[in-house]
Amino acid sequence: KQEVTQIPAALSVPEGENLVLNCSFTDSAIYNLQWFRQDPGKGLTSLLLIQSSQREQTSGRLNASLDKSSGRSTLYIAASQPGDSATYLCAVASGTSGSRLTFGEGTQLTVNP
Amino acid sequence: SQTIHQWPATLVQPVGSPLSLECTVEGTSNPNLYWYRQAAGRGLQLLFYSVGIGQISSEVPQNLSASRPQDRQFILSSKKLLLSDSGFYLCAWSGFPGVQFFGPGTRLTVL
Numbered sequence: 025k026q027e028v029t030q031i032p033a034a035l036s037v038p039e040g041e042n043l044v045l046n047c048s049f050t051d052s053a054i055y056n057l058q059w060f061r062q063d064p065g066k067g068l069t070s071l072l073l074i075q076s077s078q079r080e081q082t083s084g085r086l087n088a089s090l091d092k093s094s095g096r097s098t099l100y101i102a103a104s105q106p107g108d109s110a111t112y113l114c115a116v117a118s119g120t121s122g123s124r125l126t127f128g129e130g131t132q133l134t135v136n137p
Numbered sequence: 138s139q140t141i142h143q144w145p146a147t148l149v150q151p152v153g154s155p156l157s158l159e160c161t162v163e164g165t166s167n168p169n170l171y172w173y174r175q176a177a178g179r180g181l182q183l184l185f186y187s188v189g190i191g192q193i194s195s196e197v198p199q200n201l202s203a204s205r206p207q208d209r210q211f212i213l214s215s216k217k218l219l220l221s222d223s224g225f226y227l228c229a230w231s232g233f234p235g236v237q238f239f240g241p242g243t244r245l246t247v248l
Contacts, residue, residue, distance in 0.1 A: 029178070055235040067227060068181075068239040113180065122138075122235025123169060127180035 025049045026118050030128035037104055038136050041113025045099040046129045048112030052092050059088050059099050060113040062130070068113065070098070104135045139164035143228050143240040150247055156201075156215040160228030165207065168230040171237060172203055175225040187211060222229040225248045226248050 027050045037043055047057070056075045060068040072081045072088040074097070078091040087100040101108060114128040140163045150156060160167055169188050174180040185203035189241045193203050200219050204212045211228060223246050229237040 026161075049245070058236075060239075065225075065242070065244065067241045069239075104170075117229065117235035123231070125181075125184070125237055129180040 026054075026116055026124075026126040028114055028116050028126050028128040030112075030114055030131050032131060033129065034132040035078075035137075036134040039104060039106060041104050041135075042100070042102050043104055043126070045101070045112050045114075046135070047097040047099070047104075048117045048127070048129055049095045049097075051118065052095055054092065055117040057088075057090055057097050058115045058117070059086075059097075060115060062111045062113060064111075069131065071112075089103060101133075104133075106135050106137045109133055111134050139230070139232075139238065139242040141228060141230055141238060143226075143243050145243060147240065148242045148246070150218050150245065152220055153217045155215070156218050156222070156245070157229075158226055158245070159207055160211040160213075160240055164229045165209070165230065165232050167208060168232050170186040170205060171231070172211065172213050173227045173229065175227060175242075177224070181227065185213070198204040212239055218247045220247050 029048045031046045041049040043093050054076050058073045059071045061071050074081045074090040085102040092096045111132045113130045115125045117125050142161050154241045171186045172184040174184055175181050187193050187205045190205055201215050226243045228240040
């Protein structure tokens with residue numbers, strides 16, 4: 025059974041800092057890995073998706089890496105802004121055609137102005 | 138483009154009352170549909186998924202049930218709510234391998 029762990033559970037940083045969120049998973053037989061953002065009381069917004077054959081994906085100030093063999097992914101946020109404050113969720117797709125998503129419990133990020 | 142709707146957005150119900158949450162998807166056909174629950178400060182737990190009309194798979198034994206009466210409609214129900222049913226319920230659809238798109242969610246409070 026796939027298990028996904030995210031560290032840290034919460035993070036508070038001053039504006040402008042670069043930061044790294046960590047995600048680990050127990051079964052390396054994954055279809056892909058996704059990072060989502062969730063604002064309070066809202067649904068999930070997909071940030072980056074890394075296919076199992078890829079090593080990293082970039083979008084603006086966000087960079088996500090994937091090391092399947094060690095069961096780890098990191099989300100790097102450059103030059104953080106108060107608007108980046110949210111909960112970040114890591115999800116691993118596995119099973120037939122990646123139909124099953126297993127989520128970590130998230131990292132709650134606060135960027136202070 | 139595809140969109141996913143959930144209603145109601147928020148709901149406060151007494152213990153023992155029935156529940157019906159609705160999810161509909163527009164702009165696609167024959168999607169896989171999912172119901173998740175998110176407890177406060179926690180990750181998402183998959184409750185049900187459906188690969189077609191009338192086809193429902195349950196992930197965890199619980200007080201809830203799901204139905205898919207139409208291709209793009211997914212309903213989450215309960216006959217008698219428990220306090221432990223409180224949470225944030227998210228519906229998702231998938232038309233592509235390994236990718237799910239999420240609705241805005243329903244906040245359910247059982248008192």
